[in-house]
Amino acid sequence: MLFYRGGTDDAECDAKNREASSRALFDPSVKTQQNVAQSPRKMAHWRAQARVTHFVINRPGDLKTFLWMNIMATSDQRPATSAQPETATASTTPQTSPLVMRIIGAVALAHLINDLIQAILPSIYPMLKASYDLSFTQIGLITLTFQITASLLQPWVGYYTDRHPNPLVLPVGSICTLIGIVMMSVVGSFPLILLAAALIGIGSSTFHPEASRIARLASGGRFGLAQSTFQVGGNTGSAFGPLLAAAIIIPFGQGNVAWIGLFALFSLGLLYAISRWYRAHLNLFKLKAGQAATHGLSRKRVIASLAVLAFLVFSKFFYMTSLTSYFTFYLIEKFDLSVASSQLHLFLFLGAVAAGTFFGGPIGDRIGRKAVIWFSILGAAPFTLALPYADLFWTSVLSVIIGFVLASAFSAIVVYAQELVPGNVGMIAGIFFGLMFGFGGIGAALLGYLADSHGILFVYTLCSYLPLLGILAILLPRTK
Incomplete structure (x- = not known):
C-alpha cells in the first residue's frame, strides 16, 4: 500500500490513499511502502490503515481478527488531548488518579466522626459504673471487647477487601456503629453493654482500612498529604469526644447517648456518597492492586x-x-x-x-x-x-x-x-x-x-x- 505525500491538501491525500488502499486489498502484488505523511493529522489514520491492510493481505477472510486489529490500531493512536473517561486499562504504564481534595476532606470528616464516637465510649464509663454498679474488671471487659473488635479485626478486614473490594463496606460499618450507639442509650444489662461496645468496634474496624485506601486513591500520588489529612480528622474527633460527652451525656444520663446517633447517621450518608465515588474508580484501584513492588x-x-x-x-x-x-x-x-x-x-x-x-x-x-x-x-x-x-x-x-x-x-x-x-x-x-x-x-x-x-x-x-x-x-x- 502506497502513502502519498505530495497532495495540495488533506482531501487530495485522503483520496489518493483510499485508492491505494483499495488496490492493495484486491491486488496482493502491491507492496507496502512505509512513508511518513506530511499532514500530522493523518499520521495515526494512515498507520492504522497500513496495519489493517497488511493483516488482511496475509490472513484473508478472518473478519473477527480484522475487526479486532482495526479497533486496537485506532484506539492506540487516539490523540492524547482528547477527553478520556477515568477507567483503568490493561496498560503497562501505571495510572494515577488526580488529587481529589473533596474526597480526602470527606474521608477526614468521616474519620473525625468515627473517632469522636470511639472517644465517647470511655468517657461514659463513670456513668455506666455508677448506674449498673460495675466493677473495674467489668469496665476492663468493656474496653477489651471494644479493642478486640476495633483493633484485631482491622488487619483481616483490610486483607479481605484488598482482594475483594466492595464500596458498600463503609456504609455497612457505619450502620453497625449507629446500632451500637442506639443500643448503648437503652440497654439495661452488662451483656448488652458488651454487645453495643462490640458493634461500635466493628464499625471502627471496617472504617479505617477502607477509608485509608480511599484517601490514598484520591491522593494523586501525594500519599503523605492524603494520609495526614485523613489522620488529623481522627485526632480532632478523639479530642472533642470527651468534651461532647461532658456537655450532652454526663449531666443528663444514659438516654442522651442516643443524640450521638445523629453523628453516626450523618456519617452514614457521607460514607455512602464516598462509596459511590469509590465504585466509579474501582477499576483503577484493581489495576493498582495488581502492581508489583518496585523497591x-x-x-x-x-x-x-x-x-x-x-x-x-x-x-x-x-x-x-x-x-x-x-x-x-x-x-x-x-x-x-x-x-x-x-x-x-x-x-x-x-x-x-x-x-x-x-x-x-x-x-x-x-x-x-x-x-x-x-x-x-x-x-x-x-x-x-x-x-x-x-x-x-x-x-x-x-x-x-x-x-x-x-x-x-x-x-x-x-x-x-x-x-x-x-x-x-x-x-x-x-x-x-x-x-x-x-x-x-x-x-x-x-x-x-x-x-x-x-x-x-x-x-x-x-x-x-x-x-x-x-x-x-x-x-x-x-x-x-
Missing part, C-alpha cells in the same frame, strides 16, 4: 522493615498514651494545678498532636518517609528526657514540642509500610491502626499499674527513654 527489596528485608516499624509504633504510642491518659494527673500532683488548668495543658498538647499529624505527611512527600520517621521519633528524645525535670512553663512548652514532633511520624509510617507492600493498602492500614489502638490500650493499663505501684512521676521518668528506640529507623531501607 527491589527481598521478602526477608520487607518483613524485617515491617518489624522495625512495629517497634517504632510501640515506642511512639506507649509514650503518647502516658500523656493522653495521665498528663492531667502528672500536672495536678507535681504542680498542684486544678483539674480545669490541667485540662487546658492537655488541650494544648492535643492541638500540637493534630498539627504535627497534618504537617508530617506533606513533609514526607518532599523529603522522604524515612527522614520524617527518623526525626519524628528519635528527634523527640531530647525533649522527653527533659520533661520530668522542667518547671510548669517549660513542661507546657515541651509537651507541645513533643506532641508536634511525635505525631508527624504516624502518617509517614503508614505510607512507608504501604510502599513496602504494594497491593495490600487496606491490610497494612489495618495492621498499623490496629497496632495503634492495641499499644495504646496495653500501654494505658500497664502505665496505670506502674503509677499505682511507683507513682506518676516514675512513669514519666521511665517513659522519657522510649523515643530513643527511634534509633532503629537507621535499619529502614530507602524507598523514595
